[in-house]
Amino acid sequence: MYATKVSEKVYLLDTYALGVPGTVGAYVLKGSKPALVDCGYATSYETVLEGLAEVGVMPSEVRYIIPTHVHLDHAGAAGRLLKEMPGAEVVAHERGVPHLVDPTKLVESSTKVFGESIMALYGRPEPIAAERVTGVGAEAHLDLGDGLTITMIHTPGHAPHQISVLIDGARLLLTADAVGIVYPDLKALIPTTPPPSFHPSQLVATIAVLRQTSPGMLLLPHFAARRDVDWVFDRTTELVESWVEQVSRMKKRHIGLDQAAASMQETVAAEAGVEDLPIHAKVSVRTSVMGIMHYLEKNA
C-alpha cells in the first residue's frame, strides 16, 4: 500500500524514493477535478500511478499536477506522469516554470550537488510542454470541485519559487519544504536548506507567514502528517538559525563540507538518540550543510 488517508478527500502517497518508505511523499486532493501535489523523483512515477489507483483516481481523471517547487524529489516525475494524464495541466510558481519546461540547468545543478551516481537513481525529469504549465504568483486559488478549494501561497527560503498549499476551510497545510524534515523513524528535525538558493531570513519569514494561516495539521513531504504544528514551526526556525551559525563557525575555521556534514550528522544522531543515521537522513543533512555553505559563500 502506498496511499494513506489523511482526511476527507486528502491522501498521502508514499513514493518509496529509491525503494525506501517514509522519505518522499506526494498528496492527492480528491475533488471532482483531482490534483496531485508533488510527485516524487522521475524514477518513482510508477509508484505514484499505483498510489493513485489505490485511492480510486484514474490517470485520465487527474486535472492538476502541482509541484510545490522544481526540486527532483517534488517535480521529477511530472513530465513522465503527464504522458499518462492527457487531461492534466501543471500549476507551479512562475519562477519555477522555466525549469519545468527546460530542465537542463536544473539537472546540471542537481548533478553538482548529488553526483552522477545518485542522479541516476533519482532519474532525469522530462521536459514539459509550455502550453501545459500555468505559472502562479504570490497567491492563487484553485477549485478542485466537490467543495474542495485550495490556496497556493508563495513560500520562498528553501527555494525562491516554492509554494505551499492550504486546503481552504480544513486547516490543513501542505507545507512543502518550508519546514524541516521529520522522518517517521527518527526523532529529530533536519532543516532543509539545500543549494543553490537557500535563503535563511526568507525561510524564517515564510514560517511566520504560514503560522498566520493557523493550520491544525501540517502535511510534510518528508514526511507525513504532523499535529504538533507549533513544535515543527518553532524547531524549524530555531534550527535554521542555529545551523547557519554553526556552519558559519566551522567555515571560518576552514572546516570543509565533509567534516562539517559529519559533525552535523553526529548532532542529529545525538538528538535522535541513535548511534548512526540512516543513509537518507545523512544525505539530507549533507545537502543542508552544503546549502548553508553555498549561501555563506554567496554572501561573504
Ligand SMILES: [Zn+2]
Ligand atoms: Zn524535498
